Amino acid sequence: MKLLRYGPRGAERPAILDSAGQARDLSAIVEDIDPALLEGNFAALARLNVSTLPAIPSGTRTGPPLSHVGKFVCIGLNYSDHAAEARMPIPKEPILFLKATSAVCGPDDDVVLPPGAKKSDWEVELGVIIGRECRYVSEEDAMRHVAGVCVVNDLSEREYQLERGGQWDKGKCCETFNPLGPFLRTADDLVDPQSVSLRSWVNGEPRQDGSTKNMIFPVAEIVRYLSQFMVLEPGDLINTGTPAGVALGNPNVSFLRAGDVVELEAEGLGRQRQTMVQA
Ligand code: ZN
Secondary structure, three states: OEEEEEOOOOOOEEEEEOOOOOEEEOOOOOOOOOHHHHHOOOHHHHOOOHHHOOEOOOOOOEOOOOOOOOOEEEEEOOEHHHHHHOOOOOOOOOEEEEOOHHHEEOOOOOEEEOOOOOOEEOOEEEEEEEOOOEOOOOHHHHHHHEEEEEEEEOOEEHHHHHOOOOOHHHHOOOOOOEEEOOOEEEHHHOOOOOOOEEEEEEOOEEEEEEEHHHEOOOHHHHHHHHHOOOOEOOOOEEEOOOOOOOOOOOOOOOOOOOOOEEEEEEOOOEEEEEEEEEO
16 A cells, blocks of 8 residues: 655645555545554555545645654665765664654655755655564564655755764754655555665756665664664654765765755655755
């Protein structure tokens, strides 16, 4: 299933994409796409005849596909080509940082560059959403706790991230710095999370062209690893790292400025498009 949320910010309604790609309103069936739905039995949704549900008019805003994101954990430098361009060593264990859930926005919302920001950067990633509580889980068992995956732009203000005395969080948490969606693709029709191509463009020029097959730590290992340090709960979100092709470390590529348009795509998971605006 491809679950999503439509409507004005803060008043989104649950929806589902039908087999033709038409979004259909689910609000008569479920309250929201939220941790309670993920934790509960949403197999019932799979048996719905979605073609009978009301179609959502085109042009309606798409929100993030999950409300009430719980913990928001990110993996840094999870692709060797990105570690190389950032001139940082290949990590021996996953690098963790936490991101504020208030950074989450819709996939096509404007991205607000904070005052004085000079080094804002894009990062197309596979986002993983937890569906079942787990602790100390094995790698073999890990994927049973994943509700689904989606596209993420893990925007980063590099000066705040790297030149302001630590930690990385300062450059990652700005409002609108985590466009999510357009939809949550549920685990029951999950694409192989280790064979998703990831691409990004800035003002139409290709920037990133990678694949999750090149992750240093695959998704099952990330879930296992995180569960050694914290309880993972339904609605928790994991950004799993970005491949090469960002502005950091590439002197011929400009950081983002107001007016720039960033597009991002993950195979089978849809496409995002954001315009940069100045705070
Ligand atoms: Zn990232």
